[in-house]
Amino acid sequence: MEWLSNQVGPDVARGIGQFIGVNIAFVGVLMIVAYTVLAERRILGFIQGRLGPNRVGPGGLFQPFADLLKFIFKEEITPSSSTRFVYFLAPIIAITAALMPMIVYPFGPTINIPFVGAVSLVIARFDIALLYVLGITSVGVYGIALAGWSSNSKYSLMGGLRAAAQMISYELSLGLSLIGVVLMSGTLDLYSIVEQQGGWYGLRWNLFRPDGFPQVIGFITYLISAIAETNRVPFDLPEAETELVAGFHTEYSALKFALFFMAEYVNMFTVSMLAATLFLGGWQGPFVDVFPLLGIVYFLGKVTFFLFLYIWLRGTLPRFRFDQLMNFGWKFLLPVAILNVILTATAMFLRM
Amino acid sequence: MIPASLVLFILFGGLAVGCAVAMVTQRNPLYSAISLVGVFVALACLYLTLAAPFIAAVQVIVYAGAIMVLVVFVIMLLNVDEEVRRPLRLQYLIPVGVGLAAVLVAEAAFMLTLGAGTDPTVMPSGPGTGDVGSTTSIGTGLFTEYLLPFEVTSVLILMALVGAITLARRASDAGRLSPEDFAAGPRLATAPAAPGIIQPGHTDITGQAMAEYQIATGEAAAPSPGKPRDEEGL
Numbered sequence: 400m401e402w403l404s405n406q407v408g409p410d411v412a413r414g415i416g417q418f419i420g421v422n423i424a425f426v427g428v429l430m431i432v433a434y435t436v437l438a439e440r441r442i443l444g445f446i447q448g449r450l451g452p453n454r455v456g457p458g459g460l461f462q463p464f465a466d467l468l469k470f471i472f473k474e475e476i477t478p479s480s481s482t483r484f485v486y487f488l489a490p491i492i493a494i495t496a497a498l499m500p501m502i503v504y505p506f507g508p509t510i511n512i513p514f515v516g517a518v519s520l521v522i523a524r525f526d527i528a529l530l531y532v533l534g535i536t537s538v539g540v541y542g543i544a545l546a547g548w549s550s551n552s553k554y555s556l557m558g559g560l561r562a563a564a565q566m567i568s569y570e571l572s573l574g575l576s577l578i579g580v581v582l583m584s585g586t587l588d589l590y591s592i593v594e595q596q597g598g599w600y601g602l603r604w605n606l607f608r609p610d611g612f613p614q615v616i617g618f619i620t621y622l623i624s625a626i627a628e629t630n631r632v633p634f635d636l637p638e639a640e641t642e643l644v645a646g647f648h649t650e651y652s653a654l655k656f657a658l659f660f661m662a663e664y665v666n667m668f669t670v671s672m673l674a675a676t677l678f679l680g681g682w683q684g685p686f687v688d689v690f691p692l693l694g695i696v697y698f699l700g701k702v703t704f705f706l707f708l709y710i711w712l713r714g715t716l717p718r719f720r721f722d723q724l725m726n727f728g729w730k731f732l733l734p735v736a737i738l739n740v741i742l743t744a745t746a747m748f749l750r751m
Numbered sequence: 752m753i754p755a756s757l758v759l760f761i762l763f764g765g766l767a768v769g770c771a772v773a774m775v776t777q778r779n780p781l782y783s784a785i786s787l788v789g790v791f792v793a794l795a796c797l798y799l800t801l802a803a804p805f806i807a808a809v810q811v812i813v814y815a816g817a818i819m820v821l822v823v824f825v826i827m828l829l830n831v832d833e834e835v836r837r838p839l840r841l842q843y844l845i846p847v848g849v850g851l852a853a854v855l856v857a858e859a860a861f862m863l864t865l866g867a868g869t870d871p872t873v874m875p876s877g878p879g880t881g882d883v884g885s886t887t888s889i890g891t892g893l894f895t896e897y898l899l900p901f902e903v904t905s906v907l908i909l910m911a912l913v914g915a916i917t918l919a920r921r922a923s924d925a926g927r928l929s930p931e932d933f934a935a936g937p938r939l940a941t942a943p944a945a946p947g948i949i950q951p952g953h954t955d956i957t958g959q960a961m962a963e964y965q966i967a968t969g970e971a972a973a974p975s976p977g978k979p980r981d982e983e984g985l
Contacts, residue, residue, distance in 0.1 A: 530804075
């Protein structure tokens with residue numbers, strides 16, 4: 400890094416570093432996403448007492464690549480009366496909005512790489528990282544809503560409408576359940592929030608941090624609204640296959656469908672990363688200060704736990720009805736999230 | 752060499768203006784809404800280049816992420832058709848608009864030439880010029896110095912919300928039948944009892960009720976006594 404910045408100046412060197420970081424992060428995340436799909440199919444198979452895909456490669460390990468090839472070689476079908484421009488724009492918005500938050504998450508502490516020097520494992524650090532994540536997530540609604548509208552199909556339109564209503568409803572409780580953590584940390588920069596959770600051998604997580612208020616309520620409300628925000632079971636009404644065929648992506652085929660599919664799993668991954676970063680201490684854990692590389696393992700381990708939770712819930716819970724969904728979001732989750740904000744603020748005021 | 756900030760300003764400013772023009776000229780309401788989202792995103796990028804990251808993020812979250820989603824939702828729900836171009840009725844307003852636009856441009860040009868003479872570093876600005884746009888300074892300002900205006904604004908918004916809900920309720924109650932409607936008479940309630948539920952498609956029943964209502968209010972003449980038209984073979 401120092402050698403590079405001596406050659407071309409610090410700004411260009413930082414730009415090159417970020418470029419490499421973005422590539423590693425995106426490719427890595429897409430690989431993890433591909434294997435999340437495989438893991439989901441295998442675990443669901445286990446839950447339902449069957450095998451799941453196990454033919455391609457040892458134990459089905461190459462199944463994601465087979466799936467990808469299948470998606471690429473499928474026929475592209477565009478509904479004849481669709482709104483062309485929006486129909487093509489929608490999957491692009493969905494996948495872009497899903498991938499963009501990736502750059503602010505700290506994947507690990509600053510590590511020393513031989514011949515390169517100290518490298519901090521976060522692509523971009525800025526003051527409003529958390530707001531950036533929320534903003535990009537809120538734009539992601541357009542991908543689904545516009546897909547539903549432009550397909551010119553009743554099932555798609557119903558799915559798009561449901562998605563829009565559900566996502567703006569649960570966005571509120573999602574944002575409010577994060578406020579407790581922000582109050583305790585006093586910053587929106589994710590890297591600083593993770594750094595503050597060090598101590599107690601790296602277990603002084605916001606989930607049970609004694610100064611301030613343990614964010615148990617905030618964690619649970621965040622988890623529920625995150626599942627609703629990513630349209631997963633039991634909140635998968637936008638694509639409820641028993642009522643809407645496939646919801647907003649009924650009319651999408653081949654790679655455009657694959658983009659929506661990937662966007663859903665990338666969204667799962669990012670909300671899991673946010674949960675791990677804000678509530679479970681990110682890369683903090685025992686012995687991270689001795690072996691910094693352990694930080695990556697801890698972080699990805701926590702994220703994997705959340706991904707497993709998602710799959711587990713999908714194998715266990717039935718789907719909500721739409722009125723139940725709305726009542727639950729507005730009349731239960733939102734007041735509880737507000738209560739958490741008030742409790743945290745009171746606790747912090749009393750300790751001042 | 753052109754400074755990077757100027758390049759970014761031209762890029763995002765041009766994007767904002769282009770999207771705004773597209774918003775006005777599009778005939779499909781959903782395309783207009785998408786263009787408006789583009790305007791908001793471009794504006795947020797402009798705020799970022801002006802070192803106001805908090806405003807940029809809030810712009811995206813509130814306008815692009817919440818309000819415009821509602822607009823898109825309503826357009827999708829109502830399935831609004833493409834608007835039909837009609838000849839302009841208020842022709843005389845066009846020169847007025849052109850005149851006002853000219854005044855605005857002249858005003859902006861005047862301000863710019865006025866600003867060009869002075870040193871831009873002594874432009875009037877609040878204390879702590881370095882981090883005016885940062886989250887910390889905005890939060891501190893809102894909850895200390897500007898607490899009263901902040902709270903008054905939130906009460907105002909709450910009042911607007913309650914007002915909107917009240918208006919919407921009254922409008923929806925008007926479509927429903929209440930005991931007074933049965934007492935007062937002329938509406939759907941006076942239609943002859945039909946088997947099942949009266950649907951908007953049941954034109955014979957609704958039409959009959961409408962005719963009775965119009966006769967009662969004097970908007971239409973009562974049918975002349977004689978043979979009903981159906982029996983004449985029409």
